[in-house]
Amino acid sequence: MKHIAIIGAGASGLFLAKQCSGDDRLQVFVFEKSKNVGTKLRASGGGKANIFNDNITPEGYNHPDFARHLLQKVTPDILRQEFERVGLRMITDEEGRVYPMSQFSRTVVDILCDNLAPNVHLETEHEVKRVAQKDGFWYVDDCPVPFDHIVFASGTTANMILQNRKHYNAYLDSLGLKINNLQPSLVGFKIKDYPKILSGCRVHVIASLYHGDTLVHREPGEVTFKDDGISGIVILNLSAYYNRLDDKQNCSIELNFLYQDEDYDVNQHLAKYHSLKGLLHPQLNDLYEQRPFDVKKFRLEIDEPYDLAFAQVCHGGIDIAEVDDHFALKRCPGIYVMGEMLDMDGVCGGYNLFFAFASALIVFENL
Ligand SMILES: Cc1cc2nc3c(=O)[nH]c(=O)nc-3n(C[C@H](O)[C@H](O)[C@H](O)COP(=O)(O)OP(=O)(O)OC[C@H]3O[C@@H](n4cnc5c(N)ncnc54)[C@H](O)[C@@H]3O)c2cc1C
Structure with missing residues (x-):
């Protein structure tokens, strides 16, 4: 025994x-x-x-x-x-x-x-x-x-x-x-110079993790904008790849808000309608009107992952x-x-x- x-x-x-x-x-x-x-x-x-x-x-x-x-x-x-x-x-x-x-x-x-x-x-x-x-x-x-x-x-x-x-x-x-x-892994990120106006917004995107200009990982999914950073399953997955990097300086996340209509010409839309109201989530449109950005390549610079207390795993x-x-x-x-x-x-x-x-x-x- x-x-x-x-x-x-x-x-x-x-x-x-x-x-x-x-x-x-x-x-x-x-x-x-x-x-x-x-x-x-x-x-x-x-x-x-x-x-x-x-x-x-x-x-x-x-x-x-x-x-x-x-x-x-x-x-x-x-x-x-x-x-x-x-x-x-x-x-x-x-x-x-x-x-x-x-x-x-x-x-x-x-x-x-x-x-x-x-x-x-x-x-x-x-x-x-x-x-x-x-x-x-x-x-x-x-x-x-x-x-x-x-x-x-x-x-x-x-x-x-x-x-x-x-x-x-x-x-x-x-x-x-x-x-x-x-x-912390499977966790959201605090973002530098975070656009608080997006807080509460949830949208489907393709999210890409970059280290400098090098693409580390890319996948589609829903992103949730919090008060000081971003979360959602797609972002949690990016955090797993972020943790595998030896050097975590200079990392950013790029969001493509138009991936389901990739070939749509945003400039023509703007020229015709003078706004992106009919194209973007209202909060994204509010931000765009304050501070125009590339809706297929919206970059957010990572400050740090959220605390372990919010992580699903270590x-x-x-x-x-x-x-x-x-x-x-x-x-x-x-x-x-x-x-x-x-x-x-x-x-x-x-x-x-x-x-x-x-x-x-x-x-x-x-x-
Ligand atoms: C919110 C959340 C959602 C998740 N969702 C998923 C999911 O959907 N799918 C998925 O695959 N994974 C998910 N995970 C991850 C998954 O739950 C964990 O990876 C998994 O539970 C780890 O199992 P484990 O047995 O290693 O540890 P645990 O399940 O954490 O068990 C460890 C146990 O050991 C006990 N313990 C610790 N120290 C001592 C000690 N000194 N003496 C006696 N007992 C001790 C703890 O109290 C605990 O009960 C999620 C995690 C969280 C937090």
Whole structure:
């Protein structure tokens, strides 16, 4: 009989616990610092939880080679089968994004938590502060159980209130791991000299991230203008590519407001109607009348990303070179790391939950 400790009952921890449930080779203890489990999973996808994507590509992640390798072992089809096996019905939209049929994230949490077999022990309101090795076993805080394996599944500080951050994964301190700086990802940007007149406006655009004059990434989607910057899924995705840049100075976002009518001659329109009122969102037109701009190439200079508290995930975390193919720490045999604690982040569309679940599946297969 092997004893396993899972630290964190979020997406990856709960998925692993469910895999282990009823496996008579294993006694599993899940430690969760909060009163509730699966908090981020519940918040995911605007409460609908976009749990993975049928069209997932390695390039959507910050480490495409690592993702390519993982996708050879765990495909979206395999994940779908695993969820179907535990009774979750799913729907897929035209972009390949997969949601629970209920369109309610709590369904996923309930499915993972309900009817866990007696070999899985869930302890909430236990924040793990220390892990230590003695006589070939691992120990968690003052828990007397000698563990054969510990699985780190504690996520990151993205989207947490500031006060909680100082406690972030303090139990990692003694292990000497390479941990890359945590930066907000899937987050909006504050903009220099921001045209506040646009606040509240939402429009479909093609958005392009530039570093100087070099195009970094371009994609279509809806942009939302906030009080001091911009957000919306297309902008969150640009933030993932922004984080991959070593030098983040001199970055800007270019918006094409006319991409659905690319060949339309704006100058002729202006000559004929003396305004862009019939062409643009009213707030964009108000701005144009104050300060004319190129409606196919509207440049906004990035000041900085919004705070981690507004980010969906973190870029950074435990360096992927610290783990082997099975997500085991190379320098601490017996310990596995999964989900967002690793320096792996993906774009919107189910990439991050896919990684959390897929890494848990690989860990389970190696326990
Ligand atoms: C608003 C929002 C929307 C999102 N939408 C989507 C989406 O639609 N699709 C998608 O793919 N991704 C989405 N994500 C990202 C996704 O939710 C995360 O990437 C995913 O939940 C990470 O799973 P995890 O298991 O690594 O960590 P988490 O789910 O964050 O779980 C970590 C758990 O560990 C606990 N913990 C931390 N430290 C300790 C400790 N010391 N002791 C005990 N317990 C501890 C935490 O309380 C938490 O319960 C979204 C994120 C947010 C914030």
